[in-house]
Amino acid sequence: MQSEGLRPDAVSFTCALKACGSVGALGKGRDIHFQVLKEHLLEKDVILAGALVDMYAKCGAIGEAQRVLEYTPLRNKVMWNSLITGYCHHGFGRDAIRCYEQMQLEGFVPDAVTYSSILRACGSIGELDMGIEIHAQMIKSSFLEDDIIVGNALVDMYAKCGALRKATEVFCELPVRDVIAWTALITGYGMHGKGEGALKLFEQMQQEGLSPNSVTYASILKACGNIGALKTCQEIHAQIVKECIYEGHIQVCTALLDVYVKCGMPEEAHSVFEKLPVHDIVSWAALMAGYAQTGEIEIVFHLFDTMLGEGINPNISIFTILLNICNHRGLLEKGQMYFQMMTEGYSMIPTLDHYTCMVNLYGRSGHLDKAARLIQKMQQRPDLQLWLTFLHACQKWQSVQFGTWAFDHAVQVGVANSAVYACMGNIYADAGRHDDAHRILSRSWHKQAS
Template sequence: MNERTWMAKPYPSECIGLADEGHHLSCGKVSYHRRCLEPFLHEKRININRLSGKLSGYKDASKPIFLSKEEAAKIPASTLKTNAIKEPASVNGLFKFSTTDQGSQLNQSVRKADKSHASGKSSRISSYVAVLRNCAKHRDLHKGRLLHEDIMKAGFLEECSDALVTMYAKCGLLTKAKEILNTYPSRDVLSWTALISGYAQKGLGKDALDYFEKMQGAGLSPDAVTFACILKACGSIGAADKGERIHDEIAYQGLLESDVVLGTALVDMYAKCGALGKAQQVFQKLFSRNVITWSALITGYCQHGEGAKAFECYEQMQCENLFPDAKTYACILKACGDIRELDKGEKIHDEILRQGLLDNDIVLGTALVYMYAQCGVLIKAQETFNRLPYRDVTSWSALIEGYTQHGQCEKAMEYFEQMRAEGISPNVVTFTSMLKACAAVGAIAKGEKIHDEISKEGLLGSSILLDTALVDMYAKCGVVSRAHKVLNGLYSRDISTWAALIAGYAQQGHCEQAIICLEQMQEEGLSPDHTIFSSLLNACSHLGRVDEGHMYFALLTKRFGVKPDLEHYTCIVDLLGRAGHIDKAVRVIQEMPYSNNIEVWSALLAACRQWGNTYIGKWAFEHAVQLDKKNTAAYVIMADLYASAAMREDAKGIQVLGVENEA
């Protein structure tokens, strides 16, 4: 006897077990062979899958089907294949089931009997199905299509439809799979799941969800595999609400406790949707975890900018004696890049080399390029890039973005051309980096060319990041009207898109236009945030436009309800002070919710020196040194202020005080 312990929800005493193909499972008083029962259950409109529950995450687990006593009573005794060997024994609320050799023998004999009774027709169908399954397994679309034609000619389309759906789905020809499924409504969860899985794998989450609904509408219930696929789909489109409902269903069916794959899919779904707290919560409750589960969580943290947290998990995972593989390294390298952890990144690089993981792994190689580029070690990024076995658009993009980000825009543009010369077409990411590079160096002609290409390829509107980079490029190059035109043509825009345009107007000193934009974005349900606030104040400061700056400050705090932060206060105090409006600057400081900040007082003090205001200057100085006795700059400025006002004694006094406090 081949025995294995399954963890399961308390075994429902009123149910019987039903064995699936392959292994015989004795998990109740009576067992049936699933294949023998299916026709009967269909006839009686008992939904076999609705009743099924999976006891384990093991690949070769049987799928017992639980029936209520009433439903079991409807099953004719003739389909009864064997009696169970033993009752499951409860240990600590878990149950122990056994797979038996006797069961396998039974299944074999059933197959033999089936074969001997099979007519010529059904044996032809069986062999078609078997070959189709083989095509699916080896992704042999060509052979699968030929077979499809044969089957059509032989008139067995209906009988083979499930296998055809699965074959097309596995081979990635989803339209064909869908077409067949729509023509021949399937009763087979496996075929539905294959199609749903196909959509999920291609990132077509919406289609996967559609078919998930359709499948249930047809009276079929998803199994653990379907759930895993649909969770992936939810993650890919950020459908956290739907994912949460699926989670409830999975928990209700008790599938989570023993199925690490399902648990991982759940962690990944929440992580991809950015619900990291929830992902962590699910993760901690799992009965078992492996390196994939950990990686799903780590990736979640990486993708949502929590590099430090990702690192914590990475360390913790190893404390639990689980060791990273190429995929874990790829995502942790991204975290190293994000949080500029060059040392850690280099150590991981060594480890990767030691394990020989880099040889044919372009994803891992690109992650290394990214890490070095982000950390500003462009030579190493370049070196790593040069050693890649081959390059794709992502590895090029990582390098190009690295050069752009570190101000080497000409180099970025050169590589952009080189990439194309090697026959690789840019994608939205590459275009975005290029627009950023054009913006940084004011290369308007080049930027326009890229704009043309983006339009020609129909990419405009496909990525809000790209759209924003385009608006920003025109704004930074000083053609704000063009930036506005682009923005107007966009179907969707967010705070960042508006921010790029508003910053453009502010930098050109077009205050009225900037305000119109603020109003328009508010009409679209978007409120200006801290970054927009800063860009407006900085622009005014840069242009020396005091009144405008003061007006923006009042407008944003009072009308748009943005709470100014310290940077905004410092900026406005500096702006007013430098323009000689010491009284206004003092009023802003007095109205500040938190005045104990050295930078604000320093800005005021500097303005007082500029305008020779010893009275307010002394006041600012006292606050500044109260916060930091060793504020050398404050002593120097104050002494200078007194000296220029011919208050020599006071100047000397401050100097002495400064030296004393320095010691």
Template sequence: MKQGLLPNNVILGNALVDMYAKCSSMSEARQVLEGLPTRNVVSWNALATGYVQTGEAYQALKCLEQMEIDGIRPDAVTYTCMLKACAMIRAIGRGKQIHDEIARQELLQNDTILCNALVDMYAKCGAFSEAQQLLEELPCLDVVAWNALVAGYVQDNEAEQAMDCLEQMQDKGILPDQVTYICILKACSMIRALEKGRIIHDNLVKHGLLESDIVLGGALIDMYAKCGALIEAQEVLMGMPSRNVVVWSALITGYVQEGEAMQALECLDQMQHDGIAPDAVTCACVLNACCHCGLVAEGEALFVNMNSKYGLKPSPECYICMVDLFGRVGHLEKAVRLAQEMPYSESLSLWHMLLGACRKWVDVNVGEWAFEQAVKLDKTDGSAYVLMADVYAAAGMPEKAKQIETMRIRNNAQMVK
């Protein structure tokens, strides 16, 4: 700028807009573009692409309007970008307008990228009949377009439709790729289509696709785990040349969902022997299993290790899970201590858990303290009153229970239905 190069060099100006946009510095990109004495379609494409990459779909669509005001004709790159923006915000009406303009200019005949973007837009907007029609009409579509439709069906929980697409692809001689298979495996897991998943597994082995794709391997493990085929899930995992926290978490989650807490804990140990530290989601999942199976020592050790060994900050859900675990087995002192240590105690669920434990173990003192905390948070919380009244009733204190009911009515707290 000091050398005065920008006013006379649109190529340099476009490169600068593109640089700022790719660095997500959209205000600077916009400022440079607006300062250019002449702008062309490349200038606007760079800015619009940047807006799409930063998730600013509405700003991207405004670029199209401003281009038209400038008298600049959009090209295939522009329309591809605009279709992506429409897909992000499910702007099906605007997407159809752009489709009409693209068709009018006869841009769809030989531009595979543009065709794929159009199918993707319709699929992400849930307009599957339009997406399917394009796949039947346009000769330039490839596996990417089919993947967009399959992913759209999966996103809308239309698992069987997604699996039908795989058959249609193969009938048309289009070979599925890793993305296709990942989507189909998700569809299988959604409806527990284990046999279909096994067929996909055989195809993956046949084509050698599992040897180098850890994401695909993770999707296969997740499918088996969600279908309850945990032995097969573990076999896939152990056969992978490399493993990460995602694939281990998929297997662990499967064991937890089947109520196999000890197996989940064993996987956690094996994972660490692999040199892989669990993440917060994995730890929370295993903690939940320990809670439901009453594994106090194991749950407590994991909770302590989250911070001391793995450097993870336990979430509110982890604290609540541990309070629930201690409460279930009558360790109310530990439950109270943990509730007091919890850095974010503004959760009614925490106090409900503790009150429920006090009802079970008939601990009036802890119950009164937990009730006080709950009412401080929300005096209209009907559950707290009901639970506290139950604690008094269990302790043989009916008058106290009546007082709680009177307080509930006075504070206009609704009964839990």
């Protein structure tokens, strides 16, 4: 259009922004924003401003969406809804609630879109009290009478917050119970340790003539994995294959892979993995965890090398799997290699678990000096488990020097408990320093009595 010399108007810009939002074309959307500013159109056209907020929100540039709304003199409910939905969709539940409250302070009354988005935001962060308040507001506004989307969002909120009885009550009152409502309830039961209840709901849904969708299958498979229901999982797997759900549904395949891993069947998990349309970091981690769980560590190391060969960068979870293997098997050289790869090759900050693995590896091998240097370089404060790990190594190698160093630090930062005192007492006793051992144990008794 512009190449033919035609000048876009507000309607053209609005349509173009909607297209950018639908396909996530953030760069092009920013270019259009720049043109809109040059034409001074935002001050005059609230629909165009709303399309701009919506585009940024859908593309995940929530900060920019917020700024457009703030600098727009004429705001409407559609803009607020776009911003709230964007915050919710991209995992910023608390920001969505903040916008919801600000919207009402400016005099805008929530509608069905607002309610459905803000309820999902409450569910995503477990904000049950806020969800209950919104439910009361909805009843007052009669929004539950004929809006299935809002009703489903309400079931979803209660289910995710663990209020399963209330979720079931709302579900039973819905005028129409579609697959989305059933799935929300099934997901909630599975999330909160009620796997058997999730399976009953799954069966009941199908008895009422509704077919599961990909989200339903992913949720029920997770529930199966949590309770170790292998036979049921295999039956659902057969159903998925029969209905050709595999292709294009990575969420279902990943859930199936995960359940086989949890049930200790890495070969079946590997078979599912091979059928995945895309091998992402989550599926690699799940498969490696499965083989690690059954002790097939050479396969884990091979999978890691294959993953790197396919151009997938490891995340912190992958290194947790690798370092735990090295720790349990006493593979010091490999552990050092993976730790260095994580910290220097990929610039990751190790967690306390990673540090504890390495301290244990060094300690078991008699390298107390290296373990102590690593502790001194830590970017976070060592916890009780790490100090106990190091103290047990000091006891094994009868090192009073490093033992007293670790004990003094543990006491100084306030994490020393009776186990720390007992370990230090044993170190002194093993070294023949029985008076020091008695002194340490006396301190422990006095500490417990006070």
